[in-house]
Amino acid sequence: MKRRLAREKAFQSLFQIEVSDISVEEAMEHVLEGEPSDDFLNEIVNGTVENKTEIEKFLTPYLEKWSFSRLANVERVVLQMAAYEWLYMDEVPKNVTLNEAIETAKIFGGEEAGRFVNGVLGKIISDIRKK
Numbered sequence: 001m002k003r004r005l006a007r008e009k010a011f012q013s014l015f016q017i018e019v020s021d022i023s024v025e026e027a028m029e030h031v032l033e034g035e036p037s038d039d040f041l042n043e044i045v046n047g048t049v050e051n052k053t054e055i056e057k058f059l060t061p062y063l064e065k066w067s068f069s070r071l072a073n074v075e076r077v078v079l080q081m082a083a084y085e086w087l088y089m090d091e092v093p094k095n096v097t098l099n100e101a102i103e104t105a106k107i108f109g110g111e112e113a114g115r116f117v118n119g120v121l122g123k124i125i126s127d128i129r130k131k
Contacts, residue, residue, distance in 0.1 A: 001038040001040070001041065003040055003100075006041040008104060008107070009031045009032065010041050010044040011077055011078065011081060012027075012030075013030075014027070014044075014045060014048055014049070014077045014080065015073060015108070016030060017049065018073055018076065018077055019073055024045055043089070044081055044084060044085070044089075047088055047089075048080050048081055048084040051087070054087070055080050055083045055084055055087065056080070058087060059080070059083050059120070059124075062123045074105060074109030075105060075113050075116050075117055078101050078104050078108075078109075079121070082097050082098070082117070082121055083124075085097040086128075095125075098118075098121050098122075098125060101121055102114050102117055102118050
């Protein structure tokens with residue numbers, strides 16, 4: 001499975017977990033529709049779920065006047081996935097994660113979601129480059 005497709009499937013799984021409170025296994029079964037899974041997909045989904053608290057702590061300062069509870073589900077899940085990749089998957093270039101997150105937000109949430117995700121992740125990239 002190509003990484004773009006794996007990210008889309010990861011988003012769909014994490015979105016289902018977020019809105020339906022189902023297990024990781026159930027969510028992945030739904031989105032894979034009988035197709036085999038993939039290590040990259042598994043890592044993003046399981047890692048994001050397992051590290052949700054740390055991910056939210058990492059992202060919160062960049063949300064400015066927003067809290068996680070006020071974010072739309074699409075933006076929240078996309079930001080969590082991107083933060084997971086940045087914090088725990090060193091082999092993925094940060095710019096690739098940024099671009100993929102923006103595209104995923106646009107696909108599932110529209111242009112506004114893409115702009116919001118770009119704004120938040122852009123601030124993080126700027127801070128990373130300063131350090």
